[in-house]
Amino acid sequence: MKLFGNAVIGQSGGPTAAINATLAGVIRGAMLSREIETVYGSINGLEGILENRLTELNGQFQRKECFDLLIQTPAAALGSCRKKLKDPEEDPETFRLLFERFRAANIRYFFYIGGNDSMDTVKKLSAFASSGGSDWEMRFIGVPKTIDNDLFGTDHTPGFGSAAKYIAVSVQEILRDCSVYTVPTVTIVEIMGRDAGWLTAAAALPGRISGKAPDYLYFPERSFSYDAFFGDLKEALSLHPNVVVAVSEGIRLSDGTYVGSGAQSGVADVFGHRYLAGTGKVLEGAVRETLGCKVRSVELNILQRCAAHCASKTDWDEAFSIGREAVTAALDGGSGIMVGFCRESDNPYRVSVTSSDVSQIANRIRCLPDEFINPSGNGVTEPCLDYLMPLIVGEPETVWRQGLPVHFAIDQSVFRPREESKS
């Protein structure tokens, strides 16, 4: 049962404000275990293993302060990649090379922190190993990470809580900003979420605290109708002058085309280049044209995924703990699994740790359930807010210096296994 050797950790996919808290948890768990000797970080995810770019982490984390600073640093400290593995039948060479690298560095444990695509990688590597593709014994563990909250196998994903908090805080501030003038104005806030409306739903959270929330929300889970949209806006404008709506970037018309793609086909810049102006900009133009009132759009953009200065303490605590749980699961003999959370109760908020077969998780998208969206499709329900609320709670104590948060940089100097340096 016990498997002695080294471990490698990789980070993959888009950045989050909590992905390094998970990294810190895995490093800490691995450093405390008797079975794991050296903990390597793979620079740029799977690419780092293939290209022999590993860095040794044990020596860099001898003090608690290093963990604390890593936790408060946004975006993958080991770098990331978007590499997707093909099937071993299609690309046997890559699998052969990966296991050669593992063997050369005596790596027995592989932890991959990421979303759907990363779980696909874990699935393929563990299936290859367990089906006898290699005689090198290893354990492959997926650790969830995505601001989109669209992974199966967990109640929610680390990184989502902090993104949801950033959105809720920013929308609450935008609502106040918009309230100061008396001229009728529509403000459209565009929020990330190509396929699922979880992040857009978080824009409703200020209503629970301050009683002020966006008038309407629009999700990718419901097809978007301009008629219904203009009807909503007219009704809101009849009640008060400062109308604010939030839209997912991925909303689509009933024929399946993205609302934002209208711009892609119809808009050209000064160079004649056609580009995606963004869902918010397209709706801004449509409102100006149709309602004629003052209108603006605000795209929250990449700060949604990297605004660690506004992180959720609940999210960071959970992200760290799920990293440690991933190590425990591996030491217990698990492989081809992803660790996750199971919600025991909303209030008081309580979760337990679960693990699931990655083949049930990879390449699938978990959308907002019907009971979280109101019957008109333009807002959330109370159970949705009950679900979201605990995830943004708590402000972590972060270290600032001269007015800015302190970030931690992992020394990415490459370690070369002995076998490699010979060649």
Added chain:
Amino acid sequence: MKLFGNAVIGQSGGPTAAINATLAGVIRGAMLSREIETVYGSINGLEGILENRLTELNGQFQRKECFDLLIQTPAAALGSCRKKLKDPEEDPETFRLLFERFRAANIRYFFYIGGNDSMDTVKKLSAFASSGGSDWEMRFIGVPKTIDNDLFGTDHTPGFGSAAKYIAVSVQEILRDCSVYTVPTVTIVEIMGRDAGWLTAAAALPGRISGKAPDYLYFPERSFSYDAFFGDLKEALSLHPNVVVAVSEGIRLSDGTYVGSGAQSGVADVFGHRYLAGTGKVLEGAVRETLGCKVRSVELNILQRCAAHCASKTDWDEAFSIGREAVTAALDGGSGIMVGFCRESDNPYRVSVTSSDVSQIANRIRCLPDEFINPSGNGVTEPCLDYLMPLIVGEPETVWRQGLPVHFAIDQSVFRPREESKS
């Protein structure tokens, strides 16, 4: 010398994260003075006085907690307006009405918190009064407020420090977000500032702390050249794959046209409506077309002016104190003046309070001085960073509830002076 009566406070122009700290300072100072009896807030600035929409503030600020919550609330709590007064010769009726309102409510003190336009209002009202336009004795005081930092008569404006901090913190996070991939990518951050580059300069601050800063900055103070811009980008891309630049929204070509206005004339949305896509979007398209690399633009947008969750403690403390100083100046007999700060020293940071004739301030724009911009016009100098650094220092202790900052809402119920209710 002593003048007994009531006071009215108005807020005008765009929101900031510190305008309510100044409001709190004026309210506090006025409530502590023997000469001022009732403190009124004018709802929506000058409009509130003209339309008789005043609210009584003394009763709402009996506890310290109310001041603390008002300070941490972004955007004008009394509402704002964009009203610009004409000259009294052109529009005598408005001046007659304003002074009638002042007299009816026994108002002897007028405090106006705002930028250039607001100082123009203070100038016109005080000039009208002192030139005998009314026999109602009053004192008119301007209190500086603008994120743009473009006012004369003060070393810096309350509101700027918090906006600069939000920009520095966000850019530092964007720099990390951009560092995770290995594909050559240009990220363009668009920052507010139609005429002055103060806010864009703040994007350089992370370099002082973490050694990471945007590769280049472009200001409205220097004419923008596409050739020089592409040259800068090529050089940066030759050094590292993740290039980040910051641009002021107001950069202009040598012929004086806004870079962003290229989109206005050249871009049409799906409805055939031509709109301003934004300076960042225009440059994004130009880079894609010319360099062919991956490129994106991020517009920091209105959060720059309302992100109180990321405020500078120095800014809030100063904003509160300048509000109190405004009251002191009025009680000392001042009128037609704006209070402001004079920098005594960068390190240790020290300012004193000054006051200036509003006629020297109104309708003028203070740009970045030449010595703050590097010779190539695409970055800042060390003296610029020395100037900016102290303004973003300190994180205020704010009150959060269930994961969100608590905002304070002023009861805007209208008080009607006796004379008015008779009519």
